[in-house]
Amino acid sequence: TNTDERPPMDVITSAIRPIISSHFKPALLGRMTVIPFYSLDRDAMKVIVDLKLNKIKKTLMENNKMTLTYSQAVVDQIAARCTEVETGARNIEYILNGNILPRMAQQILTHMTEEEMPSKVNLGVDKKGEFTIKFQE
Structure with a gap:
């Protein structure tokens, strides 16, 4: 709006x-x-998404010594999904905690068992609008 x-x-x-x-x-x-x-407008949603992603970035660095990067497309996609439903900014938590973080955690655990912990992780959005998680050494 x-x-x-x-x-x-x-x-x-x-x-x-x-x-x-x-x-x-x-x-x-x-x-x-x-x-x-x-209702919050899309620009306000993007600010909230950035705050949440930066909190995840800080946690990953503190707990796993891993650098998180993400594209503007990630921020835009999450914000767009939050402005199309009545839940507003609460949907940011749902997207992060219900979609992105569980997938990321599972991949981190897999890397831990293989004893090759990557130093970087990048969040992106593919052509279908789905979130991508790519680890780099």
Whole structure:
């Protein structure tokens, strides 16, 4: 959602005030501040994705002495998947914890058993829009 397309807060507040007034007493409403909810736009999602990926990058370096790199396409793909569903930024955690990290952990464990731990891992996106994980020595 582009911020230019959003109605101003005072317009939204004026529109919802009659609805909440029918549910709450004036004394309570007088103590409340109505704050309209706007969904995060794609740029905000990308910032959150970068923060989450940088946390993973730090953890991999601290725990496995492994450098994580990722393409902008990874950030864009995750952000796009989060703006198309109602869960918003919570979907970032789901994508990372339910898709990328389990696959990465499994491959790291395989490398550990083979006693050849790579020093780098790169996240990418293939032509089908699927996430790729490539390890390098």
